[in-house]
Amino acid sequence: MxxxxxxxxxxxxxxxxxxxxxxxxxxxxxxxxxxxxxxxxxxxxxxxxxxxxxxxxxxxxxxxxxxxxxxxxxxxxxxxxxxxxxxxxxxxxxxxxxxxxxxxxxxxxxxxxxxxxxxxxxxxxxxxxxLRDQAKLQQRLLQVQQSLERDYLNLRQLETRYRKLFDQSSEAVLIVEAVSGQVREANPAAHALLCAKAGSLAGKKLSGLFARDARDAVTAHLGAALAAGHAGSIDVPPAKGKEEVSLHASGFLQHGAKHLLIRLEPKHGEKADAPSLRDVVERMPDAFVIADEDMHIVEANMAFVELVEAAGVEQVVGARLGDFLGRPGIDLDLIQAQIDKDGAARNVSSFVRPRGQDDGEPVELSAVASEGPNAMFGFVIRPIARRMRELPPGPQDMPRSVDQLTDMVGRMSLKDIVRESTDLIERLCIEAALSYTADNRASAAEILGLSRQSLYSKLRRHNIGNLPPEGD
Missing domain, CATH: 3.30.450.20 (PAS domain)
Structure with a gap:
């Protein structure tokens, strides 16, 4: 200015x-x-x-x-x-x-x-x-800033995923600084295996976590892992506890400093049971929900809990699935109708939102129902927002990101950008309503909150449905 x-x-x-x-x-x-x-x-x-x-x-x-x-x-x-x-x-x-x-x-x-x-x-x-050269320079600066913000957001998301995987892993894992031999990070499984209080392992010497007569062997094994990048396993007794553990070590670089990834497994204890179906569902990256015939949630995995921004599973179990999924009284009814007709609903577009909110994240879901009385419904819900952002913009595509909108600045006036975006949004909403209702225009008008006459007028304006012009 x-x-x-x-x-x-x-x-x-x-x-x-x-x-x-x-x-x-x-x-x-x-x-x-x-x-x-x-x-x-x-x-x-x-x-x-x-x-x-x-x-x-x-x-x-x-x-x-x-x-x-x-x-x-x-x-x-x-x-x-x-x-x-x-x-x-x-x-x-x-x-x-x-x-x-x-x-x-x-x-x-x-x-x-x-x-x-x-x-x-x-x-x-x-x-x-x-000022055209200055405007181009400002445009490039804005694009670079947006790119940096996207990269930073991606890094934050990767860090969150790593932290969640690290904390929830059933395998005991420690990150150790190679030069000092101090433990930098340890997951809850490592604390449990080494009989240590939660959060107490960070900052301690790794060799001090094992029996005195095994510390030399541990030090030699770590040196071999640093030299070769990885080493086999050795069995060593921990300082606390009677059973030996199998220690696996591998080296890696982080910010130019050498670190060790230490994995510990019980040696003589019984092997953990094979993962049950419940464990597999819990670890699924996609949201999974089981609902009863009244569409009340019976089971849900953590991916669904995170998707609806709930504090825990107990906050969603027993709640109506319609409180979180799609438009109330519309999407679930359409999905149930499709299941009754075809036996399953596949790749249905909808959105998931936190309870009490109107806006949510676009998702794609598939659903099936069990046979017999007291039928249960299973839903697999997959967020599609990132995939939509990565789609190349077509000639009729609405801008899906800030950087695509800013690319239009300078080529079109603000008034034209707003007008074209509004017309495109209106057309997409009408087409989506017709798709949801299997081209039932009366139901589509009800979904959109329009009178049937208003819907027909918009169909003619956007040339949808091959309607004759008004007055014919």
Whole structure:
């Protein structure tokens, strides 16, 4: 934004200005005026352009401004600025640089202007500087900033996934700094296996976690893992507990420093039972829900709990699935109807939201129902927001990200962007409603909250359904 620092107010004048400019010839004054900006306009007291000087190679569309009203050559949003500059010029006030946009056949051209009044003359000089290069630079800076923000968000998401996997793993895992031998991180399974209090292993020496007579063997094994990148396993007794554990070590670099990944397994204890179906469902990356015939949630995995932003499974079990999934009274009814007809619902588009909220995350779900009395429904729910962001924009696609919207800036006016986006959203919503209702237009109008006459009018406007024009 332009401020007073862009004007001559408060600037130190030349000490020898009178001697320097006293003998200034018209040609020298013309050259000085032309060098002061990319555009030079000579205006009368009413704002009409008497004469103009521009660089025809870069601003050819502005080469024929003479004889026009300055207001008629700029956009509607820029006219108040032009009027303010002209009013200040008539009063002889100190001018400040103001940005206006000129209308041309190739689009708007941003120009920064300042108006200088001539003494004892009703004419004024408007000096303009082309801002297109600066606008392109700002656009690139915005794109880089958005890219950095996306990368940072991706890193945060990866860190969250790593932390969750690390904490929930049933295998005891420790991260050890190679030089000092100190434990940097240990998951809950490692604390349980080594009979340590939660969070107490960080900062301790790894060798101190094992019996005294086994510490030399542990140190030698870690050295071999660092040298070769990985090593086999050794059986060592822990400092607490009677059963030996099998220690596996492998080396890796993090921020230029060597670290060790230590995995511990019980040696003589019974092997854990094979994962049950419940354990497999719990570890699924996609949300999984079982609901009764009244669509109350009976079981749900942690992926679903996270998707609806609940504090735990107990907050969703017993609740109505419709409180979290789709539009109340619409999506689940359509899914049940599809299951009754085909035996299953596949790849149905909907959205999942936290309880009490209207907006949610787009998902794709499949569902089946058990046979017999007291039927149960199973849902597999997969978020599709990331996949939608990665789709290449088609000619009719709505912009799905901030950077796609900003790419349109400069090529289209804000009014055109908003109008096209609104029309496209309206068309997509109508097509989605028709798809949900199997082309039942009465049901689609009810879903959209429209009268049937309004829906038919919009169908004709968007050329959907091959309806005859009104009046035929």
């Amino acid at each position: 332009l401020t007073r620092k862009h004007s001559i107010e408060g600037r130190q004048p030349l000490k020898q200005a009178a001697d320097l400019f006293a003998g200034l010839t018209p040609d020298a004054a013309l050259n000085l005026a032309m060098l002061a900006g990319d555009i030079l306009l000579v205006l009368d007291d009413q704002g009409r352009i008497i004469d103009s000087s521009v660089n025809k190679d870069n601003l050819s569309d502005l080469a024929s401004l003479a004889g026009q009203d300055w207001l008629s050559t700029v956009t509607t949003e820029s006219r108040p600025k032009v009027m303010e500059m002209l009013a200040a010029a008539r009063k002889g006030e100190v001018q400040h640089w103001r940005q206006v946009n000129h209308l041309t056949r190739e689009g708007d051209i941003p120009v920064k202007y300042v108006v200088l009044s001539l003494e004892n003359d009703d004419r004024h000089l408007a000096f303009g500087r082309d």
